[in-house]
Amino acid sequence: MLYIFDLGNVIVDIDFNRVLGVWSNLGRVPLANLQSRFHIGEAFEYHERGEISDEEFAARLCAELDVALSYPQFEAGWQAIFVGVRHETLAIMQQLRQQGERVVILSNTNKLHTQFWPSQYPEVQQSADHIYLSQELGMRKPEARIYQHVLAQEGFSAEQAVFFDDNQDNINAAKALGITSVWVEDSRTVPGWFAR
Missing domain, CATH: 3.40.50.1000 (HAD superfamily/HAD-like)
Structure with a gap:
């Protein structure tokens, strides 16, 4: 088999709330705001197929969430997903x-x-x-x-x-x-x- x-x-x-928690702290945006805006949409799909770069994905997701993060800050939150x-x-x-x-x-x-x-x-x-x-x-x-x-x-x-x-x-x-x-x-x- x-x-x-x-x-x-x-x-x-994995836990996406851990990701949003880090971004909330670094971007000084209330966690509830990020949670209400966060969804797995087109940017995720393109990124998971390797059709857009990590940097482009970060820029698109930050725009969707309306949070200002440097790329290292984005990455720090992104890797916090693993429990x-x-x-x-x-x-x-x-x-x-x-x-x-x-x-x-x-x-x-x-x-x-x-x-x-x-x-x-x-x-x-x-x-x-x-x-x-x-x-x-x-x-x-x-x-x-x-x-x-x-x-x-x-x-x-x-x-x-x-x-x-x-x-x-x-x-x-x-x-x-x-x-x-x-x-x-x-x-x-x-x-x-x-x-x-």
């Missing part, structure tokens, strides 16, 4: 690999974050056979083509794959292709699914 794991809030806990790894999920991934199963990560991410988390959490890379990143592939979830790409690269059919993700749109897109898909609501979902 092919087991496909998302990264954020599946393997590594820590889910050790139980990593242990399951390692166990699957020891049993001869294929384990990969499929993440919507960006260059800035991939300069950070691999050094912070080396155990994540050690728990997967391969890591597929949206900005390197030029496509992102929930686009059907990104799932099809992973299946083709790995040599598995949709029926031979299981996908774990915390985003319902991503889950629905994978299901539509015939991939067994598990919506990860919290840190208990993945261990619970394997326990069953």
Whole structure:
């Protein structure tokens, strides 16, 4: 079987409020203002496909949020998103690999974050056979083509794959292709699914 794991809030806990908290302090803007303006829109999608640079993304997001930040200040907040790894999920991934199963990560991410988390959490890379990143592939979830790409690269059919993700749109897109898909609501979902 092919087991496909998302990264954020599946393997590594992330929290956008931590990001906004740093930007609120540095930009001297009330946190509530940033929270009300923050959404994952076009700039995110372009950035996650590698279609715009980190600097352009920073400029666009600061404009959307109406906050004045230098690029180093933006980056400091952006990397605050990471909370820590889910050790139980990593242990399951390692166990699957020891049993001869294929384990990969499929993440919507960006260059800035991939300069950070691999050094912070080396155990994540050690728990997967391969890591597929949206900005390197030029496509992102929930686009059907990104799932099809992973299946083709790995040599598995949709029926031979299981996908774990915390985003319902991503889950629905994978299901539509015939991939067994598990919506990860919290840190208990993945261990619970394997326990069953």
